[in-house]
Amino acid sequence: EPEVTQTPSHQVTQMGQEVILRCVPISNHLYFYWYRQILGQKVEFLVSFYNNEISEKSEIFDDQFSVERPDGSNFTLKIRSTKLEDSAMYFCASSDAARNTEAFFGQGTRLTVV
Template structure:
């Protein structure tokens, strides 16, 4: 069964460092998303991506964040200069349709900023 895969599963970094989280969405999906979940809190939307551009982004997704689909299979989330409050689980999701009717989530990348 096709699945969304994410790497790394866990990354520890120092405050101020750049981090890149990688995702391989399901191959015939066209819509890609990043969500995050701070420990014990709600899942929060970060950004959606379609046709090689951002379609929606939340207030959380400020200038420190960027997304890219560099090679047609990977979908990456970059945080330029990490802050302590960026510590969270980051989930990538993909879907066939843009109305989020059926999203498939990866297992997440846990980011710990020290």
């Protein structure tokens, strides 16, 4: 069964460093998303991406964040200068239909900023 894959599963980084979280969406999907889940809290929407551009972003997704689809298979989330409060589980998701009729989620990358 096709699935969304994320690497690495766990990333530890020092405060102020840049990190890139990687995702390989399901191959025929056109809509891509990043969500995050701070420990013990709800899953929060960060950004959606379609047709090589951001279609929607939340207040969390400030100038420190960026997304890119550098080739036909990868979808990346970059955090330019990490802060302690960026520590969270980051989930990538993809969908083949418009408007989130079904988003498939990856296993997540646990980011720990120290």
